[in-house]
Amino acid sequence: MSGNNINAKIRSNPKFAELVGKRTRFAIILSLIVLLPYYSYMLVVSLQPQLLASKISDGSVITIGWPLAALIVIGGWLLTGVYVSRANGEFDRLNEEILKEARK
Template structure:
């Protein structure tokens, strides 16, 4: 692309909108994932008895296993949400910006 097209893209108010929406969304999802991972690590470090509590009496499976699995599955779901929104809303705005810049 030429420098002229880059200038048109940067000057387009939709570009600032796209940049803001995408950044806020990515930061929100990052905060959710980081809080869940670090929250679990803090519990493991400072209250390990919580994570080693059996799910039921006589069970060898502890509460930490489903919590860890939920964090992993939740992270996958959040990634899917980001990809879905990126391929929908964000790509639509991006295509409009490119169309306007190449006029």
């Protein structure tokens, strides 16, 4: 079976459109969840730095900005794990079904 024939079968499969749509929507949602806090933090740093400069407690050298930045980074890591988990589960299953149908 030629590669062009398989490609045509895959592209015409409704499951392929479903996979592309689900994966795209999921990636956009996760990207927004990561980027909105990041850019909000950058705006606060540039426009109102005194908000993040206050100390966590009396006598502490750590400001509020450090833990917030750490949470943003950790959140990005966790959301990457969420994407990988779904990609290795649901998206891979759909992909295998599409390939199986295309090879028939």
